[in-house]
Amino acid sequence: MPEYTIIYFNVRGRCEAARILLADQGLEWKEEIVTFDTWLQGDLKAKAVFGQLPGFKDGDLTLYQSNAILRHLARKHGKFFVVQFFFLFPTSSLWLFFLFFYFFVVVRTPGFNLIIFVFLGLYGKEPNDQSCIDMMNDGVEDLRIKYLQLIYKNYEEGKDDYIKNLSADLKHFESFLSQNNNGKGFLVGNEVWFGQ
Structure with a gap:
């Protein structure tokens, strides 16, 4: 079952870039097609942040605004590379958490090493x-x-x-x-x- 749901009219419009990105990354999604009659009834419009579509569901998270959806997918589906460094002191008693350039995360591991996850891809490297x-x-x-x-x-x-x-x-x-x-x-x- 796809983890994503696009909520939009039966047109390409403001949601097509997200569809293209999902397809490019080999990801599956389902579509909840909104008819104009349903939209004009106002219930969905009242629930939508800013009263606009497209909507996008990722588990418990529901986003509106097409560019916010694109940025969310870009951050989530960039490529991760793991680089391992060895230190002369045990890290088991040392917590090292910090955010560097938004997408370089350093985390503590038991023993004598530190792993750096480097985010690359859909939203730039720096x-x-x-x-x-x-x-x-x-x-x-x-x-x-x-x-x-x-x-x-x-x-x-x-x-x-x-x-x-x-x-x-x-x-x-x-x-x-x-x-x-x-x-x-x-x-x-x-x-x-x-x-x-």
């Missing part, structure tokens, strides 16, 4: 990468909003301006990409991240 990932993801969100305004408000009148301005909007991403490995790879870092 705080600067994570901040740049957030910035790029928010830039993608701005593009998505412009696209939705075009589609749902004034498609016929606005499509020429949208197409004309799209090149300038994408230049921001191209410029940022050119600063990372001369534009050969990813917007941030050297691995895929949740926004891609």
Whole structure:
């Protein structure tokens, strides 16, 4: 049985990036399809934080806001590597817990060793990468909003301006990409991240 549940309308929309991330990581999920009639009744809307979908269930945790869902999955399903160091003193009487760069955790083990779990993957390797990932993801969100305004408000009148301005909007991403490995790879870092 899948550990995740997506609660959303029968459309791609704001939840499609989470679906793509789940599929990319080989994870299973189930869908609770919300009809517009059910949504308009208001009960589900009243339960949803901010009164919006998508919703996402991970065990007892229920999240709303598509970017919060993406970041949750990125943190949860990054790759862990274990590095072991040996010390000259026993650690059995010493507790060493600290958080380093958000995802480097040092823990005490019995005996003479210390294990470091290093989080790598879907949300960057260090705080600067994570901040740049957030910035790029928010830039993608701005593009998505412009696209939705075009589609749902004034498609016929606005499509020429949208197409004309799209090149300038994408230049921001191209410029940022050119600063990372001369534009050969990813917007941030050297691995895929949740926004891609």
